[in-house]
Amino acid sequence: MAAKGRGRVTIGDVAREADASVTTVSRVLNDVRTVDPTLAHRVRQAIADLGYRPSAAAQSLARGRSGTLGVLVPDLANPHFSDLVKAFTATVRESGARVLVMDSDEDPAAERDLAEDLLRYADGLLLCAPRMPRADLAALAHRGTPLLVANRRDPGLALHTVDVDFHQGVLAVCGHLAQLGHRRVVYLAGPEGSWANRERLRALSGAEAFGLHVTVLACGSTTDDGHAAAERALAAGGTALVAYNDFVALGLLSRLAELGVRVPDAISLTGFDEIDLARFSSPPLTTVAVPRSGLGRAAARSLVRLMDGEVEGAFDALPVELHVRGSTSAPS
Amino acid sequence: MAAKGRGRVTIGDVAREADASVTTVSRVLNDVRTVDPTLAHRVRQAIADLGYRPSAAAQSLARGRSGTLGVLVPDLANPHFSDLVKAFTATVRESGARVLVMDSDEDPAAERDLAEDLLRYADGLLLCAPRMPRADLAALAHRGTPLLVANRRDPGLALHTVDVDFHQGVLAVCGHLAQLGHRRVVYLAGPEGSWANRERLRALSGAEAFGLHVTVLACGSTTDDGHAAAERALAAGGTALVAYNDFVALGLLSRLAELGVRVPDAISLTGFDEIDLARFSSPPLTTVAVPRSGLGRAAARSLVRLMDGEVEGAFDALPVELHVRGSTSAPS
DNA sequence: TTGAAAGCGCTAACAC
DNA sequence: GTGTTAGCGCTTTCAA
Numbered sequence: 001m002a003a004k005g006r007g008r009v010t011i012g013d014v015a016r017e018a019d020a021s022v023t024t025v026s027r028v029l030n031d032v033r034t035v036d037p038t039l040a041h042r043v044r045q046a047i048a049d050l051g052y053r054p055s056a057a058a059q060s061l062a063r064g065r066s067g068t069l070g071v072l073v074p075d076l077a078n079p080h081f082s083d084l085v086k087a088f089t090a091t092v093r094e095s096g097a098r099v100l101v102m103d104s105d106e107d108p109a110a111e112r113d114l115a116e117d118l119l120r121y122a123d124g125l126l127l128c129a130p131r132m133p134r135a136d137l138a139a140l141a142h143r144g145t146p147l148l149v150a151n152r153r154d155p156g157l158a159l160h161t162v163d164v165d166f167h168q169g170v171l172a173v174c175g176h177l178a179q180l181g182h183r184r185v186v187y188l189a190g191p192e193g194s195w196a197n198r199e200r201l202r203a204l205s206g207a208e209a210f211g212l213h214v215t216v217l218a219c220g221s222t223t224d225d226g227h228a229a230a231e232r233a234l235a236a237g238g239t240a241l242v243a244y245n246d247f248v249a250l251g252l253l254s255r256l257a258e259l260g261v262r263v264p265d266a267i268s269l270t271g272f273d274e275i276d277l278a279r280f281s282s283p284p285l286t287t288v289a290v291p292r293s294g295l296g297r298a299a300a301r302s303l304v305r306l307m308d309g310e311v312e313g314a315f316d317a318l319p320v321e322l323h324v325r326g327s328t329s330a331p332s
Numbered sequence: 333m334a335a336k337g338r339g340r341v342t343i344g345d346v347a348r349e350a351d352a353s354v355t356t357v358s359r360v361l362n363d364v365r366t367v368d369p370t371l372a373h374r375v376r377q378a379i380a381d382l383g384y385r386p387s388a389a390a391q392s393l394a395r396g397r398s399g400t401l402g403v404l405v406p407d408l409a410n411p412h413f414s415d416l417v418k419a420f421t422a423t424v425r426e427s428g429a430r431v432l433v434m435d436s437d438e439d440p441a442a443e444r445d446l447a448e449d450l451l452r453y454a455d456g457l458l459l460c461a462p463r464m465p466r467a468d469l470a471a472l473a474h475r476g477t478p479l480l481v482a483n484r485r486d487p488g489l490a491l492h493t494v495d496v497d498f499h500q501g502v503l504a505v506c507g508h509l510a511q512l513g514h515r516r517v518v519y520l521a522g523p524e525g526s527w528a529n530r531e532r533l534r535a536l537s538g539a540e541a542f543g544l545h546v547t548v549l550a551c552g553s554t555t556d557d558g559h560a561a562a563e564r565a566l567a568a569g570g571t572a573l574v575a576y577n578d579f580v581a582l583g584l585l586s587r588l589a590e591l592g593v594r595v596p597d598a599i600s601l602t603g604f605d606e607i608d609l610a611r612f613s614s615p616p617l618t619t620v621a622v623p624r625s626g627l628g629r630a631a632a633r634s635l636v637r638l639m640d641g642e643v644e645g646a647f648d649a650l651p652v653e654l655h656v657r658g659s660t661s662a663p664s
Numbered sequence: 665t666t667g668a669a670a671g672c673g674c675t676a677a678c679a680c
Numbered sequence: 681g682t683g684t685t686a687g688c689g690c691t692t693t694c695a696a
Contacts, residue, residue, distance in 0.1 A: 010689055021667045026691060034665055051475075056452040057398060058689035060389035061672045068432075068453075076418050082409040086435055098453070100400075101433040103418055120388040121400075121430070143383075223608050247608075254612035276555050276579075280586035282614060342673055353683045358675060366681055390673035393688045667696080672689105679684080 009052045018046035029054060068098045069303060070122035072115050074129055076103045078221075080245075080273055080292060081128055084150070087296025088126065095304050097123075108193060112136040119145050124307045126150060126299050131193040146306040150299050152195040160306060162298045165317035166196050169288040170203035170242075172322040173270050176286070177240050178212050180330045182268065185212060186236040188219035188229055188252070190244035197244065200272070204242075213238075219248055226251025230259065239267060239331035246271035246278050246287055253281060253327070264329040274323060283326030290320045341384045350378035361386060400430045401635060402454035404447050406461055408435045410553075412577075412605055412624060413460055416482070419628025420458065427636050429455075440525060444468040451477050456639045458482060458631050463525040478638040482631050484527040492638060494631045497649035498528050498604075501620040502535035502574075504654040505602050508618070509572050510544050512662045514600065517544060518568040520551035520561055520584070522576035529576065532604070536574075545570075551580055558583025562591065571599060571663035578603035578610050578619055585613060585659070596661040606655060615658030622652045 011029075015022045020043055027035050028043040035043075046052070060066040069092050073081040089099045100121055104111045108131040115132075118125055124146040130137060138157055141147050151163045177185055187204055190197040204214045215236045219229045226248035233241050233252065243249035249271030256263055263269050263283060271278055271287035278285040295318055302315065343361075347354045352375055359367050360375040367375075378384070392398040401424055405413040421431045432453055436443045440463040447464075450457055456478040462469060470489055473479050483495045509517055519536055522529040536546045547568045551561045558580035565573050565584065575581035581603035588595055595601050595615060603610055603619035610617040627650055634647065 008689090012689080022690080023667055023692085024665090027666090030691085036665065039666085053448070053452050055393070055689050057389050057392035058672090059691080061387070061393050061674085062689075062691040064672070064691095066389060076408065077411055077414040079409055079411075082414050086408050086437070089435055090437065098432070098434075098449070100430070102430075103421055105418070105422065116385070117430070120385050223612055227612060250609060251612060254614070257614050277582060277609060280555055280559060280582060282586070282589050340673090343675095344673080354674080355676085355683060355685095356681090359682090362675085368681065371682085387673050390688090391675080393690085394673075394675040396675095396688070665696105668694090670691105670693085672691085675686105675688085677684105677686085680682080 008055070009050045011052070011054065013050055014043065014046045014052050017050060018042040065123045066121060067096065068100050068122045069300075070100045070102065070115075070118035070125040072102050072104060072111065072118060072125070072127050072130070074104055074106045074111075074131065076101070079275055080290075083292035084128060084296040084299070087293035088300045089296075091297045091300035092304070095300075097304075106131075106191075108132050112140070115140055116143075119143060124148070124303050126303055127152075129194060129196065131191075146303060148299055148303045148306060150295060160302065160315075162295060162302055162315050163195075163317050164290045164295055165320050166199035166290075167203045167206075168317075169272065169290065169320040169322070170200045171206060172320070173242060173272070173286075173288060174204065174207035174210070174212055176322060176324060177242075177268065177270070177328065178207070178210055180268070180328060182238075182240045182331050183211065183213060184215070184238040185240040185242050186215045186217060186233050186238040187242045188217055188226065188233060188244055188248050190219070190221050190248075200244065214242075219244060221245055221247060223247045223251035223254075226253075227255045230255035234259075234261065234267070240328065241267060241269045243269065243271050245273045246275045246285060249285055249287070249327075250277065250281055253285075263327050265332060268328040268331070270328060278323075279325070281327075286323065286325045286328040288320050288322050291318050294318055340387070341382045343384075343386070345382055346375065346378045346384050349382060350374045397455045398453060399428065400432050400454045401632075402432045402434065402447075402450035402457040404434050404436060404443065404450060404457070404459050404462070406436050406438045406463065408433070411607055412622075415624035416460060416628040416631070419625035420632045421628075423629045423632035424636070427632075429636075438463075438523070440464050444472070447472055448475075451475060456480070456635050458635055459484075461526060461528065463523075478635060480631055480635045480638060482627060492634065492647075494627060494634055494647050495649050496622045496627055497652050498531035498622075499535045499538075500649075501604065501622065501652040501654070502532045503538060504652070505574060505604070505618075505620060506536065506539035506542070506544055508654060508656060508660065509574075509600065509602070510539070510542055512600070512660060514570075514572045514663050515543065515545060516547070516570040517572040517574050518547045518549060518565050518570040519574045520549055520558065520565060520576055520580050522551070522553050522580075532576065546574075551576060553577055553579060555579045555583035555586075558585075559587045562587035566591075566593065566599070572660070573599060573601045575601065575603050577605045578607045578617060581617055581619070581659075582609065582613055585617075595659050597664060600660040600663070602660060610655075611657070613659075618655065618657045618660040620652050620654050623650050626650055 111132040129151040149161045271285045274287045274289040443464040461483040481493045603617045606619045606621040
């Protein structure tokens with residue numbers, strides 16, 4: 001019935017109970033077909049009776065792999081990452097593995113250590129939007145364990161990567177604004193060291209070739225950051241505000257309402273990384289939807305393949321989609 | 333310099349390189365003092381030279397514990413849980429352990445299996461707002477591994493629990509509305525099976541004793557749910573809407589704006605579980621702040637103590653705080 | 665189809 | 681202060 005004696009139930013206990021060898025029990029556990037049905041049944045019975053669960057540690061040691069994949073994100077509370085992690089985890093689970101999640105709390109200095117620690121437990125690692133220095137990234141990549149980097153490219157480093165086409169997304173935003181007749185826009189920039197931000201800047205400077213003049217203002221990535229930057233943004237003198245993401249945009253929107261500045265009549269506003277609430281603000285936000293779950297799934301598939309030793313070809317950036325809503329209009 | 337031969341660098345390789353025994357290397361690794369400084373230095377040098385990392389699996393097996401704690405949440409993308417997980421993880425890490433996170437995707441049927449699986453890897457488990465049947469919860473609790481349940485109480489089950497005082501929070505909301513002069517309110521209910529929702533209902537019926545009449549409408553927990561429920565909520569004929577949480581409230585607010593119903597002039601509105609955006613909506617939301625991070629930290633401390641075999645006393649529900657803002661006023 | 669036994673890499677008695 | 685060695689619980693040749 002229950003576990004006997006002290007300590008955990010081991011495979012040996014099951015073997016004794018079923019009057020079989022540990023090898024046989026192991027075979028049943030691992031679905032090896034060459035076991036007599038009667039014996040297999042006895043073993044399964046014993047497993048159930050004793051409430052036996054194989055020790056993950058012992059299995060890992062004997063097999064030489066843990067069946068666990070690691071993910072390191074800068075901030076789990078950011079929907080961008082939690083959606084990615086959810087999709088990644090669900091997809092990985094389909095192939096029978098587990099996921100160990102760590103959060104670096106936006107601390108570039110901690111990233112390296114956490115990743116290193118994660119690698120002791122995991123058979124492979126997904127690094128999301130890492131902010132660590134190139135050298136650290138290179139060192140990790142050469143540790144031997146399969147490593148996949150999401151949303152950060154570095155041509156010099158020969159990393160395996162998956163990412164989203166931020167560049168195209170920002171070009172779409174700029175194109176939309178330009179076609180409406182805007183000529184001077186203000187960009188509220190995101191975190192330094194973020195590849196996503198660098199890509200946005202690169203696209204903005206591309207847009208300048210089309211006659212769009214862009215003023216860049218340091219800002220951040222939260223609603224508070226946006227709220228606090230509103231006055232500076234207005235002072236910069238554009239006809240449209242391009243926010244780093246939807247949180248910043250909603251913060252701006254809130255402050256603009258307090259200041260009596262009408263959106264989009266007095267000034268247009270765009271977000272990025274569409275969040276659920278973007279549809280529900282007043283006015284609803286023109287923004288760019290990025291395939292967060294798609295990225296998570298792609299990462300999972302890619303990492304699983306990497307671990308199977310398959311060589312990965314170049315990976316295209318996932319496409320994004322501009323959603324035009326009420327927060328943008330022709331300049332007055 | 334680098335790892336030699338095939339496969340991983342083991343403690344034996346380090347011992348050979350440093351001309352010491354594996355025991356000594358193990359001692360250095362585990363900060364046991366009784367090692368000659370010179371030898372210890374040689375060992376550390378060898379570790380660095382070889383790029384040695386102890387195998388987590390081997391350590392777990394030999395030590396009999398994994399140094400890993402599990403957390404199971406219904407939805408990582410919900411800030412309620414991601415904040416909790418972040419605080420839990422950070423606190424646990426201070427005591428040298430790691431955290432394995434799993435997401436049940438709001439599927440009560442999957443919870444039991446995931447928890448069971450988690451227990452094979454972890455020395456202890458935190459179950460957040462579990463929706464599984466009582467019997468499953470009871471079975472898990474009797475598995476032997478330390479188990480802590482957050483935000484679900486069950487007096488018959490003798491569980492170790494930590495939670496937030498939802499009851500008090502909803503009473504505060506109702507008291508606030510009653511004092512403003514409201515007599516008929518509509519409650520937009522959250523997920524069935526959620527203890528948080530049951531506690532809210534319990535508080536609402538308590539408030540009826542004070543003459544507040546409450547109509548309960550099934551709704552959900554997302555912005556979409558709130559948006560979709562607005563017409564029904566208006567039809568229910570109250571002077572105030574009490575939403576299950578801030579997402580529902582913001583969804584309602586958005587739809588009410590579309591319908592031309594002014595908040596709070598035509599109808600008052602309250603949220604719950606204050607999110608960042610609550611301050612920034614128009615009007616800003618009257619809501620209840622719950623100590624998400626505090627709960628995560630409390631859970632971590634409690635679980636660590638449980639694992640040290642310390643018997644836990646009863647745990648008080650963490651206090652919450654009503655934040656009155658522009659979305660509530662006296663009925664017209 | 666089944667079982668005995670040799671590891672997997674590390675820790676922790678126990679001896680020296 | 682240091683080393684030898686017997687496990688930890690499982691998988692996996694290799695024989696039978």
